[in-house]
Amino acid sequence: MTETSRLWPCAIQGLIAAGGLLLWFVVTQSGEVSPLFLPAPDAVVNAWVALVRSDEFWPAVGVTLTTIAAAYILAAVAGLLTGWLITRSPLLTRAFEPLVSGIFAIPITLFFPLFILLFGIGQESKLAYGAVYGFFPVALNTIAGFAHVDRRLVDAARCMGLSRFGLFRHVLLPAASPVIFTGLRVGFFICFASVLGGEAIASAAGIGHNIALSAELFEPARMYAWIVCVVAAALVLTALVSTIERRFRDS
Amino acid sequence: MSGPAAGTIAELAPARRRVAAGWLHGSAALRWGTLITIAVLWEVAARWSGNNGLVAPPTAILRALVTQILPDGQIRAALIVAVVEITAAYAIAVAGGFLIGVAVGWTRLGRNSLFPIVLFFYAIPQVAFLPLFVLGFGIGPAAKIAFGCSHGIFPVIVNTIAGMRNINPQYVSAARCMGISRAGIVRHVIFPHITGSFFAGLRLSMTMTMLGVILAELYVSTAGIGYFTRQFADTFDPAPLFALISVLTAIAIAMNAMVRLAERHWLRWKG
Numbered sequence: 001m002t003e004t005s006r007l008w009p010c011a012i013q014g015l016i017a018a019g020g021l022l023l024w025f026v027v028t029q030s031g032e033v034s035p036l037f038l039p040a041p042d043a044v045v046n047a048w049v050a051l052v053r054s055d056e057f058w059p060a061v062g063v064t065l066t067t068i069a070a071a072y073i074l075a076a077v078a079g080l081l082t083g084w085l086i087t088r089s090p091l092l093t094r095a096f097e098p099l100v101s102g103i104f105a106i107p108i109t110l111f112f113p114l115f116i117l118l119f120g121i122g123q124e125s126k127l128a129y130g131a132v133y134g135f136f137p138v139a140l141n142t143i144a145g146f147a148h149v150d151r152r153l154v155d156a157a158r159c160m161g162l163s164r165f166g167l168f169r170h171v172l173l174p175a176a177s178p179v180i181f182t183g184l185r186v187g188f189f190i191c192f193a194s195v196l197g198g199e200a201i202a203s204a205a206g207i208g209h210n211i212a213l214s215a216e217l218f219e220p221a222r223m224y225a226w227i228v229c230v231v232a233a234a235l236v237l238t239a240l241v242s243t244i245e246r247r248f249r250d251s
Numbered sequence: 252m253s254g255p256a257a258g259t260i261a262e263l264a265p266a267r268r269r270v271a272a273g274w275l276h277g278s279a280a281l282r283w284g285t286l287i288t289i290a291v292l293w294e295v296a297a298r299w300s301g302n303n304g305l306v307a308p309p310t311a312i313l314r315a316l317v318t319q320i321l322p323d324g325q326i327r328a329a330l331i332v333a334v335v336e337i338t339a340a341y342a343i344a345v346a347g348g349f350l351i352g353v354a355v356g357w358t359r360l361g362r363n364s365l366f367p368i369v370l371f372f373y374a375i376p377q378v379a380f381l382p383l384f385v386l387g388f389g390i391g392p393a394a395k396i397a398f399g400c401s402h403g404i405f406p407v408i409v410n411t412i413a414g415m416r417n418i419n420p421q422y423v424s425a426a427r428c429m430g431i432s433r434a435g436i437v438r439h440v441i442f443p444h445i446t447g448s449f450f451a452g453l454r455l456s457m458t459m460t461m462l463g464v465i466l467a468e469l470y471v472s473t474a475g476i477g478y479f480t481r482q483f484a485d486t487f488d489p490a491p492l493f494a495l496i497s498v499l500t501a502i503a504i505a506m507n508a509m510v511r512l513a514e515r516h517w518l519r520w521k522g
Contacts, residue, residue, distance in 0.1 A: 008360055008363075008364065009360065009363040009364035009367075010364075012360075012364035012365070013364055013367065013368060016368060036386065037383070037386050037387055091277060091278055091281065092281075094277070094278035095277075095278040095279070095281035095282040095285070096282065096285075098282070099282055099286075102504075104458075105454070105458050105503075105507050106458070106461075106500055106503045106504065106507070107458060107459075107461045107462035107465050107503060109462055109465045109466055109469065110465055110496055110499050110500055110503065111496060112469060113469070113480035113481070113483070113484050113492060113496065114492065114493070114496065116484050117305060117483075117484045117487070117489060117492060118305055118306070189374075189376075192376060193376035193377075193378055196376050196378050196379060197376070197378035197381075197466055200378055200379075200381055200382070200470060201466070201469045201470050202469075202481075208378070208379075211379055211381075211382055212381075212382050212470070214382075215382030215383070215385070215386060216382075220386075223382060223383070226379075227379045227380065227383075230375070230376060230379040231375050231379070234374055234375050234376055235371075235374065235375075238374050
């Protein structure tokens with residue numbers, strides 16, 4: 001790529017971002033849009049500063065992050081184990097892979113009311129819901145990863161007298177890990193979004209709850225301040241996860 | 252959800268196309284056997300524990316389905332509204348996503364400058380904006396269609412652009428030399444080239460559209476499906492709740508099946 005061909009996309013992206021901000025200013029200044037729906041940018045900045053300084057900010061963030069972390073650990077461990085166990089036999093793989101992928105094609109949000117019924121309005125229901133939703137991509141990709149390892153590689157390694165653990169460590173795992181990492185990444189962001197979503201629909205604490213509450217109380221600036229936090233968190237996490245993934249892939 | 256599920260659609264586990272070797276053969280028998288065993292164990296466990304207001308046995312769910320859910324005109328209406336919402340949101344998502352995808356993917360400059368912006372929006376958990384949709388569109392179907400569409404449109408855009416990335420420019424030039432119109436290029440050169448990626452996007456888009464509509468339905472608990480699920484959950488009445496969710500699950504399975512049938516129909520030339 002030449003210098004100019006790298007410059008133009010950046011210039012266009014910068015222009016679009018600046019245009020969006022300008023539009024936001026103009027539209028809110030003109031009074032065409034109700035401030036209930038879209039408050040002025042400076043109001044959002046002020047609300048954000050007030051929010052971060054308030055006593056309720058860090059507890060809410062803490063509740064949500066702890067729930068996401070717990071849900072993700074459960075989802076990852078259960079998904080990896082299930083995927084590994086199912087792929088130990090081709091019959092099991094053929095029997096249960098369609099089931100796992102079929103369930104994952106249904107929006108699991110449908111079952112959210114059941115989680116509320118079984119686990120109550122507290123964070124436990126969000127934890128269970130996030131864990132169940134995140135389980136599927138991890139399990140599905142673990143199955144795909146281990147089920148599609150080239151038979152010849154396995155046979156060759158066996159011929160050379162590799163132990164069961166050696167086979168796993170030096171053949172199966174390296175062959176399957178790119179696909180499994182994709183599953184772990186997708187599962188993480190699904191956990192993230194479903195915990196937030198669960199909190200917005202029915203809960204008593206957390207970031208999602210606060211977004212929904214600000215909307216109910218008609219405090220749009222505060223709601224946008226929370227949304228800014230979610231967007232920032234999503235971007236930071238995306239960058240973080242892809243760095244981790246790249247490091248693992250390189251090693 | 253969505254998240255940087257973004258660039259991953261194509262990477263996700265490949266869909267299997269295995270021809271079933273006869274009904275209830277080997278793996279299928281094992282699968283159905285396991286499901287039936289779970290249902291029987293569930294029945295026994297739920298009956299044994301008595302009515303605890305949390306879990307209903309499958310037979311009670313079936314009874315609730317026939318006596319409470321299906322005869323109820325209001326619930327039927329809410330279900331029909333949900334189906335209409337999903338259909339409308341999906342139609343807008345597919346048409347809009349394809350047009351945006353073709354517009355962005357048409358030139359290399361468009362791909363390099365605008366595709367990262369698409370991925371940026373795809374990476375944000377849209378559920379953060381759910382209250383905003385309700386503030387903007389009200390509590391009626393419009394908000395649910397808009398929210399479903401905002402979920403469903405991204406897989407279509409991303410997969411359309413991804414499919415266009417490696418079109419041989421010589422085909423486009425050749426078609427142009429033969430005097431074909433822009434629409435003709437889209438129809439006869441671009442579309443056949445991207446079908447594989449595009450239909451993978453359509454499948455994911457259906458799941459995402461349903462997710463968006465259901466999220467919005469559950470969020471608005473004063474009317475529609477969200478009202479009934481909340482009512483059943485608040486009164487600890489598990490049988491009708493499980494039954495209502497079973498109907499919705501059946502709807503979701505049927506909608507996924509229709510997308511797959513369409514895919515098989517349109518891709519039959521690929522053999």
